[in-house]
Amino acid sequence: MEKITQLEMVGISKSFHGIPANDDIHLTINSGEILGLLGENGAGKTTLMNILYGLYQPDSGQIKINGQRVKIRTPQESMAVGIGMVHQHFALIQPHSAVENIVLGYQHSPLFFPQKKIQDDVLAFSKKFNFDIDLSKQVWQLSAGEQQRVEILKALFNGADLLILDEPTSVLTPQETQELFVILNRMKQEGHLIILISHKLDEITELCDRVTVLQKGKIVGHADTKDVDKRALARMMIGRDVIFNIEREEIPRSEKVLSVNNLVVNGDKGIPMVKGITFDIHKNEIFGIAGVSGNGQRELVEAITGLRKSESGEVRITDTDITNQPPDKIYNEGISHVPEERIKFGIAPGLYLYENAILKQHRSDKFSSRLFLAYKGIKEHARGLVDAFQVATPSIFIQTKNLSGGNIQKLILGREIDGEPPVLVASHPTYGLDVGATEYLRKQLLQRRKEGGAILLVSEDLEEISELCDRIAVIFQGQFMGILEADDPNIKDIGLMMAGTLQL
Ligand SMILES: Nc1ncnc2c1ncn2[C@@H]1O[C@H](COP(=O)(O)OP(=O)(O)OP(=O)(O)O)[C@@H](O)[C@H]1O
Numbered sequence: 433m434e435k436i437t438q439l440e441m442v443g444i445s446k447s448f449h450g451i452p453a454n455d456d457i458h459l460t461i462n463s464g465e466i467l468g469l470l471g472e473n474g475a476g477k478t479t480l481m482n483i484l485y486g487l488y489q490p491d492s493g494q495i496k497i498n499g500q501r502v503k504i505r506t507p508q509e510s511m512a513v514g515i516g517m518v519h520q521h522f523a524l525i526q527p528h529s530a531v532e533n534i535v536l537g538y539q540h541s542p543l544f545f546p547q548k549k550i551q552d553d554v555l556a557f558s559k560k561f562n563f564d565i566d567l568s569k570q571v572w573q574l575s576a577g578e579q580q581r582v583e584i585l586k587a588l589f590n591g592a593d594l595l596i597l598d599e600p601t602s603v604l605t606p607q608e609t610q611e612l613f614v615i616l617n618r619m620k621q622e623g624h625l626i627i628l629i630s631h632k633l634d635e636i637t638e639l640c641d642r643v644t645v646l647q648k649g650k651i652v653g654h655a656d657t658k659d660v661d662k663r664a665l666a667r668m669m670i671g672r673d674v675i676f677n678i679e680r681e682e683i684p685r686s687e688k689v690l691s692v693n694n695l696v697v698n699g700d701k702g703i704p705m706v707k708g709i710t711f712d713i714h715k716n717e718i719f720g721i722a723g724v725s726g727n728g729q730r731e732l733v734e735a736i737t738g739l740r741k742s743e744s745g746e747v748r749i750t751d752t753d754i755t756n757q758p759p760d761k762i763y764n765e766g767i768s769h770v771p772e773e774r775i776k777f778g779i780a781p782g783l784y785l786y787e788n789a790i791l792k793q794h795r796s797d798k799f800s801s802r803l804f805l806a807y808k809g810i811k812e813h814a815r816g817l818v819d820a821f822q823v824a825t826p827s828i829f830i831q832t833k834n835l836s837g838g839n840i841q842k843l844i845l846g847r848e849i850d851g852e853p854p855v856l857v858a859s860h861p862t863y864g865l866d867v868g869a870t871e872y873l874r875k876q877l878l879q880r881r882k883e884g885g886a887i888l889l890v891s892e893d894l895e896e897i898s899e900l901c902d903r904i905a906v907i908f909q910g911q912f913m914g915i916l917e918a919d920d921p922n923i924k925d926i927g928l929m930m931a932g933t934l935q936l
């Protein structure tokens with residue numbers, strides 16, 4: 433197959449149950465270009481790229497490579513013409529090494545292929561693009577950024593000229609994001625074509641040459657990124673101005689609500705990931721945990737919310753000891769949770785939207801009193817959440833897994849915040865949300881704080897943390913490097929604390 437120098441999507445349309453997800457889309461990308469694909473949650477970005485990658489068939493329209501029409505019916509056919517895709521949720525096989533994963537998916541393997549030779553080729557390839565990964569490591573030992581590099585390497589090794597990346601940076605640290613951009617720029621110089629989906633407008637303006645904006649399945653604009661800034665992009669996307677810096681009112685914190693005392697929690701490998709952490713969160717307070725992912729924040733949150741056992745120490749909500757209680761008990765004591773692993777812990781993907789809207793509350797009096805009344809109440813409740821959080825969905829009777837990534841997130845957020853919980857534990861709550869939804873969510877968190885909520889916010893986004901939080905703890909290798917008040921001058925050194933080189 434000849435190298436891709438130009439790819440065109442011509443008049444692509446795709447509907448689900450009669451509702452258009454893509455409506456007459458035309459776009460062109462040339463060799464050496466990075467094209468950004470922007471749009472609100474549910475605008476149709478992933479659907480369009482899934483069509484290019486052969487996961488969905490369009491209802492109408494064509495794909496052309498170098499001016500010639502091609503038929504792409506499966507991901508294998510897509511790879512065969514030179515297209516690769518890195519999905520938001522990685523699909524590597526955990527107990528294999530990185531290099532085995534790459535070789536396993538190798539398109540051109542002869543029946544008895546010389547493993548060793550191919551592995552050597554992979555290593556040479558990795559060197560050429562300067563990928564900084566130890567390819568002999570097992571996948572589970574790799575960080576999110578490393579796993580993503582393996583995915584990219586795999587696509588390149590399979591001969592991808594065009595690489596699609598669907599929200600590649602939401603799971604990366606700022607450092608890893610910069611490393612990714614170096615790789616993508618190098619690919620661009622080598623003549624690759626890159627399509628990038630992202631809600632982070634700074635990234636789009638930094639990395640992309642051009643941007644195409646989708647709204648409700650239609651293209652509403654194109655721009656050269658040199659001519660636009662992030663405000664202009666936001667306006668193109670949602671048709672109004674977005675407030676990027678939200679004002680946080682001064683509110684004194686009141687009594688203690690959540691207390692964590694000398695907590696020790698083991699990670700999946702059986703070694704301590706949380707090594708004696710102590711803090712309190714008060715009413716009217718947002719308490720942030722900043723840190724590079726993998727430093728124990730996940731284990732800490734899972735222990736507080738009952739998803740993981742703690743080895744020692746205690747967790748209390750007001751005067752009740754909830755250490756090692758089951759998740760539903762902890763929820764009933766007043767701790768809501770927006771989990772990091774949404775699909776695993778946040779929703780039941782096969783259930784309908786209205787069922788997920790009351791997950792965890794289905795036994796409460798509100799929804800289970802008398803069968804028929806309850807059903808009506810549940811539906812009303814679900815519709816209320818969909819309206820308030822602007823979940824883009826054709827109805828509440830859709831299987832939740834068919835919602836777009838950001839809309840699943842909005843549904844979980846709506847459900848967890850709506851009950852006005854005394855304590856809300858939120859891990860990366862704006863991950864995957866479009867700019868409008870991010871703004872709305874941040875306002876909601878501040879509103880909960882004002883009403884007396886105590887919020888634990890875990891995020892890698894320093895801007896988000898410093899904008900919203902009253903106090904910020906910096907976690908490194910399972911311990912706090914310090915707890916800072918929002919106006920502490922040491923905040924400027926938070927990066928050093930995250931890297932473990934400064935302790936207060
Ligand atoms: N398999 C499916 N069945 C039914 N509807 C679907 C399916 N896949 C996508 N949709 C619908 O198509 C629309 C577009 O979804 P898509 O995932 O493409 O949005 P997106 O732009 O990627 O949004 P996000 O930013 O939230 O990821 C949504 O309304 C979604 O519910």
Ligand SMILES: [Mg+2]
Nearest residue numbers: 477478836837
């Ligand atoms: Mg998507």
